[in-house]
Amino acid sequence: MSRPGVAVIQFPGSNCERETARALESAGLSATIIRWNEGARLISSCHACVLPGGFSFQDRIRAGAVAAKEPVMEAVAAMADSGRPVLGICNGAQILVESGLVPGWAPGSVEAALAANDIPGRSGYLSGWAFVRVAEGASRSPWLAEAPGGAIPLPFAHAEGRFEFAQGTSLDHLISRGTPGLLYCRRDGSPALGFPANPNGSSFSLAGILNPGGNVLAMMPHPERAAMLWQVPPALGGSWGGLRRASRRLDVPGPGAALFLSLATFLGAGS
Amino acid sequence: MxxxxxxxxxxxxxxxxxxxxxxxxxxxxxxxxxxxxxxxxxxxxxxxxHCSYKSSRRLLSVLPTNSPDVTLGPGEDAGAFRFAEHAGKCWDVVVAHESHNHPSQVLPVEGAATGVGGIVRDVYCMGATVTGVMDMLRFGDPLGPAGSRVRSIARGVVNGIWQYGNALGVPNQGGDTCFHPGYDDNCLVNVVAMGVVESSRLVHSRVPEAAHGEPYVLVLVGKPTDSTGFGGATFASADLDEGGLRAVQVADPFLKRVVSIANAAALDFLFESGASFGFKDLGAGGIACVSSEMAAAGGMGVELFLDEVPTAVEGLPPEVIACSETQERYGLAVPERLAARILAIYNEDYEMPKLHPGAGAALIGRFVDDPVYRVWCRGTEAACAPVEAITRGIHHERPWREAPITAPGMPSREFSPAQDISRMALSLSGCSRKPLFSYYDCEVQGIALFRPGEADASVSLPVPGCMAGLAVSGAGNPWIGELDPFLGGASAVAEAVRNVVAVGATPLAATDCLNYGSPEVPEVMWQFRRGLEGISEACKAFGFTGGPLPIVSGNVSFYNQTPAGRAIPPSPVVAVFGRISDASKAVDISLKEPGNLLVLFGPRRGELGGSLYAREFCGGSGGPPPGFRPAEEREMAGEILEWISAGRARACHDISEGGMALAALEMILADSDAGGCGIELSCSCDAIALCAENAGYLVEVRPGDLPPQMPGFASVIGTVTGDGSLSGPGWRLEVSLLRPAWADRLASVVWREE
The missing domain is CATH 1.10.8 (Helicase, Ruva Protein; domain 3)
Structure with a gap:
C-alpha cells in the first residue's frame, strides 16, 4: 500500500518546506512540496496539507495576507471543508488566519489576527524554545490526538505571533467553539502567566488554534524543528530535556513528532 | 600624450x-x-x-591552501572541502568569508544585510544549498565617548543580519562579538556562509570548455538592475567617509529566496540535460565583472548587450548598467539551445516578473572565441578591450616598517575571586550573547544540533539523513592583535580550532578575513605581514588529516580607519570548519551531573597581556600576551578529540577570554533550564590560575572514566556539585544571583534606547 500523500505548499518566500516534508516522511507519510501556482488539482488529490513557515510574499500588507488570497487557498479551503487535516505552522498559521479557515466560526470571514509580539522592553523578532500543552478538548484534532499530556517543548521564531480576537471575546466564547488547540505553559505544565513562558503576549496564552471541526490547526511554534530528539537543546529543562541528556541517539523522535504521528494514525499510516 | x-x-x-x-x-x-x-x-x-588584492596578493601566498580534504581552494567565489559520504553520494562543504565593514558603518542595517546577501550568493553559485551564516562583529565602546553612535550601529547591524537571514531561511550559526574603542569609527562586520553540495554537482564560475564547440549565452537572473551600489568596491577600498552612502547596496531577502528556489530548479534541469554550464554571482563590479571574469576563466571573449538588461528605471547610463552592484543577481553561462527553458523556469514557473517588477531572467550576452570584451548599448560600442587585460590584475609593492609594542608589566593587585569573577562576567566581553542571538533564526532547516552559545562551536547536520556534524566557529582577539600582530593571527586560528575541537569535531578547513588599516602606511603593512605569518604558522600546526589546516577562502579588508588616519587594531578574523563523523558524540559546554570531575587541560601561565582581567583591573597592563605553542596545542587538541570520541567527556569548554574562571562559570550558566550543577575548584585560586587566557580546556568527566594515566598537561582541578555555585578554597560565588544581570547585560547596554 502506498503511503498517504500530504501536500506541503510552497509559496514565494516560504522557507520551511523541506524540513516540514522531512518531518512528515519520518512519521511514515509521503510528503510532496507543491508550488503555489501548480494548481488546485495536485493538492486536492492529497489526504492532508501543511502550510509551512517563512515569509510568503514578503509579508506584504500583513503576514499571510497575500497568500490567503491566492487561488490555491480555495483548494485548501475545500480540503478543510471536507474534513481533511490542514496544518499551518508560523507563517502558515498567519495564512490560515488571514484566509478565515481558523477560528472558522463564520466560514470565510477573518475573525482573528496574529499581531506583533508584545514583550516587555523589546520589539521585533524573537526566537527561542517554549513549552505548550494540548488544550482541553483539542485532542479531537487529527493533529493532536496522540500528543502527550504534559508540557511539550517546541522552538518558536517570529515577530508577529500574538493571537488576537475582537475586543470582548471571552475565553468561554473560544472554548465553547473548540478554538483553543495549544496553550503556552511552564515547563511543569502549569499556566504560562505571561512572558517568558508566553513568548509573545498571545491572548489566553494561545500557541495554536483550531476550527470548530478540529481538522484545521494554526500554530506559531515549529513542530518540524523538534521532530527528532537531537533537535532539543541539551540544557533544556523538563522531562524532554532530561531525555535529551540521557540519549544522544540521532534516530529517536522528538517532542514535535507527536503532531505528525497523530496525522499518520488518523490517515491509517501509523506503525 | x-x-x-x-x-x-x-x-x-x-x-x-x-x-x-x-x-x-x-x-x-x-x-x-x-x-x-x-x-x-x-x-x-x-x-x-577590494577586487584586485593589489597590495596583498603576493603576501597571501604564505598561507597554506591545500590538504587532502580540499576540493576547491581560493580563487573562485568560495572554497570547498570533502565532508561526508552518505547513501552512495559524496558531499562537499562550500565556504566563503567576507567583510562588509564600510557599508555597515555608514548604513548599518543595509550594510549588514547585504553582507549576508552577498556571502550566501558566493556559496549558492557553487551549486550548494546554504546551510548556515555567521557574523564576526567588532564594535566600538558602547559606553565610551562615541557610545550613542556605536550602540545605534550595533543595533542596526543585528537588525540587518536577522532581517535578511531569517527571511532567507538560512540558520544563523552565531559568530562572535567584541567591543573595543579601536572600532569606534570603523566597525567590522565579517560574514561567513557555508553550504553543502554533492561533489559531482559543484559548479564553477566560468564558461565551460564546451562553449568552444557550441553557442553559449549569458543569462542574467534576479533583480532588475538599478543604480544602487554603483562604485561599491571602490568605496570599500578607500578611507571611510560618509560620502559613500550611494555605494551601499539595497537588500531583498524575499527575492533572494525565490531566486534561490528557482536556481535550484534551473540547476536540476541543467544537470539532467547533461550540458556543462557556468554559474557565478554578481558582486563587486556587477554585470561587467561577472561577464568578463566568466569569459576570461574559460579562455573566451564575450559580447554583452546592455539594452537587454532589465532595469528598474529608464535611462541609466551604460556604465551604471554595466557596473552597479544591484543585489540578488546571478549570471548563468548555458548552451543557447537550453536558454528558452531556463528563462521559463524563472519567468513562468516561479513568476518572478509578477513578484517584483522587472525581476526574472534575461539573455544579455553571448560568449565568443575571440578573447575580446565587447559591450553594446543603444547601437554603439560602449567598451572593447582584451578580456585578459581586464582580469590580468595589478600589483603594488607596499613598504613596511616594524612597529613592535612593549607590553607594560602587570601591577601587583589583590585578587578576590568571587568579586572579580562577577565583574568580569558582567563586562561587555563576559556577558551573555543571547540577547543578540535571540534575534536570529538558528533553527530553520531543522539541522541545528548545537545552537550558538550552547557549545564552543555551532554544530549542524547539513546533509539530510547523514550523521556527520559540521562544526563551525569564528575568532579573532583584537586585544592580542594590538599587542602582537603575529599572535593576533596565530591566536585567531588557535581559538577557532579549540572551539571546533571542544565539541569533538576534527578541523578540516579554515577561512580568513584580514581587517587592517591603510596598506599605504608602512607600520600597518608590517602588522598585516605579521598577521599572515601568524595564521600561516598556526595552520601548519593544526593539520589533522595529513597536511596543514588549509585556508580555502577569504578576503582582505584594508583602509579600516577614520579620515584622521587612526587605524583599527590589527584584526585578522578566522573561521574554522570541522567534522564530527558521528554527531551523536558531540558535546556541549553545559554541566551534566554532580559528582563528576573537572579536568584542566593546559597548565596556566603568567601571560595576562590583553586578558580580560588585565583590562578590567590593571588598566590594560598585563605583560606579554599568551604565547603560541604549536606542539602543545596540537597535542592537547588530539587528546580532547580522543576523549570525546571515547565518550569520556560529558562537557567540554575551551579557555579563552576571562580564563578558567569564566570558562567554569559559563559551564554552570549554560545549564540554564535544567539547573542545579555547580563547580567546586580544589586548585589554587590566584589571578593567574583563574584568569590567564593561554590555551586550554575544561572537561567534565565521570570519576570512573578518568584514564589510568593522565597526559602531562592535564590535571583534575575540581568537582561538579549540585549547589549551582562556583567556589574554591575560602570563596563562593552564587551564580543564581549573578545570572539575571549576566543574561541581560548586553540588552541593557546596547538596546537601552529601545
Missing part, C-alpha cells in the same frame, strides 16, 4: 574614480584610445583593492 593624461585626470575627478592617472594611462594603452566610461568604471572596480 599630455592631452590624454589631462583628459583622464578630468574623467577620474568628475567620476569619483579611485584609479590613479598612471593606472588610467595603462587602460588607455590597452584599448589604444581614450577609454570609454564603461571601461574606466570597469577597470576602476577590477583594480580596486
Amino acid at each position: 599630455e592631452g590624454l593624461r589631462a583628459a583622464l585626470e578630468k574623467s577620474i575627478a568628475s567620476r569619483g574614480l579611485s584609479l590613479t592617472p598612471d593606472e588610467a594611462l595603462k587602460v588607455a594603452s590597452w584599448v589604444g584610445r581614450m577609454p570609454t566610461p564603461v571601461e574606466l568604471h570597469l577597470f576602476d572596480t577590477m583594480w580596486s583593492e
Whole structure:
C-alpha cells in the first residue's frame, strides 16, 4: 500500500518546506512540496496539507495576507471543508488566519489576527524554545490526538505571533467553539502567566488554534524543528530535556513528532 | 600624450574614480584610445583593492591552501572541502568569508544585510544549498565617548543580519562579538556562509570548455538592475567617509529566496540535460565583472548587450548598467539551445516578473572565441578591450616598517575571586550573547544540533539523513592583535580550532578575513605581514588529516580607519570548519551531573597581556600576551578529540577570554533550564590560575572514566556539585544571583534606547 500523500505548499518566500516534508516522511507519510501556482488539482488529490513557515510574499500588507488570497487557498479551503487535516505552522498559521479557515466560526470571514509580539522592553523578532500543552478538548484534532499530556517543548521564531480576537471575546466564547488547540505553559505544565513562558503576549496564552471541526490547526511554534530528539537543546529543562541528556541517539523522535504521528494514525499510516 | 593624461585626470575627478592617472594611462594603452566610461568604471572596480588584492596578493601566498580534504581552494567565489559520504553520494562543504565593514558603518542595517546577501550568493553559485551564516562583529565602546553612535550601529547591524537571514531561511550559526574603542569609527562586520553540495554537482564560475564547440549565452537572473551600489568596491577600498552612502547596496531577502528556489530548479534541469554550464554571482563590479571574469576563466571573449538588461528605471547610463552592484543577481553561462527553458523556469514557473517588477531572467550576452570584451548599448560600442587585460590584475609593492609594542608589566593587585569573577562576567566581553542571538533564526532547516552559545562551536547536520556534524566557529582577539600582530593571527586560528575541537569535531578547513588599516602606511603593512605569518604558522600546526589546516577562502579588508588616519587594531578574523563523523558524540559546554570531575587541560601561565582581567583591573597592563605553542596545542587538541570520541567527556569548554574562571562559570550558566550543577575548584585560586587566557580546556568527566594515566598537561582541578555555585578554597560565588544581570547585560547596554 502506498503511503498517504500530504501536500506541503510552497509559496514565494516560504522557507520551511523541506524540513516540514522531512518531518512528515519520518512519521511514515509521503510528503510532496507543491508550488503555489501548480494548481488546485495536485493538492486536492492529497489526504492532508501543511502550510509551512517563512515569509510568503514578503509579508506584504500583513503576514499571510497575500497568500490567503491566492487561488490555491480555495483548494485548501475545500480540503478543510471536507474534513481533511490542514496544518499551518508560523507563517502558515498567519495564512490560515488571514484566509478565515481558523477560528472558522463564520466560514470565510477573518475573525482573528496574529499581531506583533508584545514583550516587555523589546520589539521585533524573537526566537527561542517554549513549552505548550494540548488544550482541553483539542485532542479531537487529527493533529493532536496522540500528543502527550504534559508540557511539550517546541522552538518558536517570529515577530508577529500574538493571537488576537475582537475586543470582548471571552475565553468561554473560544472554548465553547473548540478554538483553543495549544496553550503556552511552564515547563511543569502549569499556566504560562505571561512572558517568558508566553513568548509573545498571545491572548489566553494561545500557541495554536483550531476550527470548530478540529481538522484545521494554526500554530506559531515549529513542530518540524523538534521532530527528532537531537533537535532539543541539551540544557533544556523538563522531562524532554532530561531525555535529551540521557540519549544522544540521532534516530529517536522528538517532542514535535507527536503532531505528525497523530496525522499518520488518523490517515491509517501509523506503525 | 599630455592631452590624454589631462583628459583622464578630468574623467577620474568628475567620476569619483579611485584609479590613479598612471593606472588610467595603462587602460588607455590597452584599448589604444581614450577609454570609454564603461571601461574606466570597469577597470576602476577590477583594480580596486577590494577586487584586485593589489597590495596583498603576493603576501597571501604564505598561507597554506591545500590538504587532502580540499576540493576547491581560493580563487573562485568560495572554497570547498570533502565532508561526508552518505547513501552512495559524496558531499562537499562550500565556504566563503567576507567583510562588509564600510557599508555597515555608514548604513548599518543595509550594510549588514547585504553582507549576508552577498556571502550566501558566493556559496549558492557553487551549486550548494546554504546551510548556515555567521557574523564576526567588532564594535566600538558602547559606553565610551562615541557610545550613542556605536550602540545605534550595533543595533542596526543585528537588525540587518536577522532581517535578511531569517527571511532567507538560512540558520544563523552565531559568530562572535567584541567591543573595543579601536572600532569606534570603523566597525567590522565579517560574514561567513557555508553550504553543502554533492561533489559531482559543484559548479564553477566560468564558461565551460564546451562553449568552444557550441553557442553559449549569458543569462542574467534576479533583480532588475538599478543604480544602487554603483562604485561599491571602490568605496570599500578607500578611507571611510560618509560620502559613500550611494555605494551601499539595497537588500531583498524575499527575492533572494525565490531566486534561490528557482536556481535550484534551473540547476536540476541543467544537470539532467547533461550540458556543462557556468554559474557565478554578481558582486563587486556587477554585470561587467561577472561577464568578463566568466569569459576570461574559460579562455573566451564575450559580447554583452546592455539594452537587454532589465532595469528598474529608464535611462541609466551604460556604465551604471554595466557596473552597479544591484543585489540578488546571478549570471548563468548555458548552451543557447537550453536558454528558452531556463528563462521559463524563472519567468513562468516561479513568476518572478509578477513578484517584483522587472525581476526574472534575461539573455544579455553571448560568449565568443575571440578573447575580446565587447559591450553594446543603444547601437554603439560602449567598451572593447582584451578580456585578459581586464582580469590580468595589478600589483603594488607596499613598504613596511616594524612597529613592535612593549607590553607594560602587570601591577601587583589583590585578587578576590568571587568579586572579580562577577565583574568580569558582567563586562561587555563576559556577558551573555543571547540577547543578540535571540534575534536570529538558528533553527530553520531543522539541522541545528548545537545552537550558538550552547557549545564552543555551532554544530549542524547539513546533509539530510547523514550523521556527520559540521562544526563551525569564528575568532579573532583584537586585544592580542594590538599587542602582537603575529599572535593576533596565530591566536585567531588557535581559538577557532579549540572551539571546533571542544565539541569533538576534527578541523578540516579554515577561512580568513584580514581587517587592517591603510596598506599605504608602512607600520600597518608590517602588522598585516605579521598577521599572515601568524595564521600561516598556526595552520601548519593544526593539520589533522595529513597536511596543514588549509585556508580555502577569504578576503582582505584594508583602509579600516577614520579620515584622521587612526587605524583599527590589527584584526585578522578566522573561521574554522570541522567534522564530527558521528554527531551523536558531540558535546556541549553545559554541566551534566554532580559528582563528576573537572579536568584542566593546559597548565596556566603568567601571560595576562590583553586578558580580560588585565583590562578590567590593571588598566590594560598585563605583560606579554599568551604565547603560541604549536606542539602543545596540537597535542592537547588530539587528546580532547580522543576523549570525546571515547565518550569520556560529558562537557567540554575551551579557555579563552576571562580564563578558567569564566570558562567554569559559563559551564554552570549554560545549564540554564535544567539547573542545579555547580563547580567546586580544589586548585589554587590566584589571578593567574583563574584568569590567564593561554590555551586550554575544561572537561567534565565521570570519576570512573578518568584514564589510568593522565597526559602531562592535564590535571583534575575540581568537582561538579549540585549547589549551582562556583567556589574554591575560602570563596563562593552564587551564580543564581549573578545570572539575571549576566543574561541581560548586553540588552541593557546596547538596546537601552529601545
